[in-house]
Amino acid sequence: xxxxxxxxxxxxxxxxxxxxxxxxxxxxxxxxxxxxxxxxxxxxxxxxxxxxxxxxxxxxxxxxxxxxxxxxxxxxxxxxxxxxxxxxxxxxxxxxxxxxxxxxxxxxxxxxxxxxxxxxxxxxxxxx
Numbered sequence: 681x682x683x684x685x686x687x688x689x690x691x692x693x694x695x696x697x698x699x700x701x702x703x704x705x706x707x708x709x710x711x712x713x714x715x716x717x718x719x720x721x722x723x724x725x726x727x728x729x730x731x732x733x734x735x736x737x738x739x740x741x742x743x744x745x746x747x748x749x750x751x752x753x754x755x756x757x758x759x760x761x762x763x764x765x766x767x768x769x770x771x772x773x774x775x776x777x778x779x780x781x782x783x784x785x786x787x788x789x790x791x792x793x794x795x796x797x798x799x800x801x802x803x804x805x806x807x808x
Contacts, residue, residue, distance in 0.1 A: 698731030705729055719747045742789050751788035753777035761795040764802055 686696035742750035
């Protein structure tokens with residue numbers, strides 16, 4: 681799809697450009713060996729796509745690839761859940777979340793999923 685077509689679907693200009701860049705990378709076959717390059721290799725390739733940052737790369741790894749050690753430290757819901765669970769006065773920063781997640785390596789994805797469930801409970805939503 682063209683950028684204007686993507687914009688007509690409700691995407692911002694930046695997101696439309698990112699979608700197109702990601703589609704081009706996938707179409708070029710640069711992810712054909714994604715299963716053999718490991719999580720870090722895949723994370724680096726995702727981060728090479730214009731508009732894809734650490735949060736997007738880690739959420740993709742966690743949700744689409746089911747990677748064991750994805751840790752979207754900048755995720756607001758994870759930060760709020762960690763603040764509650766650890767009795768923190770302030771919501772932890774991304775940097776603090778990176779440190780908080782370090783002991784859970786190489787299984788930070790499990791911690792992220794549990795924190796998201798705790799966030800749902802905090803917001804009065806049913807556990808998914």
